[in-house]
Amino acid sequence: MIGIFGGSGFYRFLDDVTEVPVATPYGPPSAPVRVGGIDGTEVAFMPRHGDEHTLPPHRINYRANVWAMKEVGVDRLVGPSACGSLKPELSPGTFVLCDQFVDRTAARESTFYDGPQTTHVSAADPYCADLRRVLAECAREEGIPVVEGGTVVVIEGPRFSTRAESRWFAASGFDVVNMTQYPEAWLARELALCYANISLVTDYDVGLEGRPDVAPVSADTAFGVFADNLDRLRALLFRAVPKIGPQPDDICASALDSAIVHH
Secondary structure (H helix, E strand, C coil), X not given: CEEEEECCCCCCCCCCCEEECCCCCCCCCCCCEEEEEECCEEEEEEECCCCCCCCCHHHCCHHHXXXXXXXXXCCEEEEEEEEEECCCCCCCXXXXXXXXXEEECCCCCCCCCCCCCCECCXXXXXXXXXXXXXXXXXXXXXCCCEEEXXXXXXXXXXXXXXXXXXXXXXXXXXXXXXXXXXXXXXHXXXXXXXXXEEEEEEEEECEECCEXXXXXXXXXXXXXXXXXXXXXXXXXXXXXXHHHCCCCCCCCCCCCCCCEXXX
């Protein structure tokens, strides 16, 4: 079963679904898991911000969401999200398939391993390379401008960046900025699930240096661009899901093999 988290403006996916309420040890998830199918492949969908976008990024119960997906039988997850561009060449409408994150969040529950069993999972390559490859191929087949690989810096939110922060992120070589990739992507790895991100560029974070005509991001513009690209995102997912295949014996599946500290 393939899991999909819906981002800002993406609250419904399949029409013919079975609603599966899941109780988790971490409290309620953002919404019930809705299970349907695409060409014989089972799909579980959940809007990470809730059905009516009532959960801002810093209030999402990421642990409950990822746990609920695993509970219904998901072992491979795709997490589309809106993001701001930190590079002139990554224009709005570009899909960036991230391979690295930088965590700049401050107040989120971000691990399943709170003790007494001590567990340190490697984070060197936090995204699934196999899922990313399939998504990139399918994006190219759909004629979607796609960049395979990139670093997302994850900020706490709900505010957008200052100009100074944005300059700092860009100077650090990061590609896009987002508020939800951490700890969502990371928690998937802690449960030995595959996870791939599709960062849909909606704006140039605080504008572009030397381009006063490019305004800083507002919620209105970001949601507008995401809505304009939702059909392309759906087309990509409908093409990709049947091609994803079962979880291979990769770094995602074996994440816990050398992570547990034995007393």
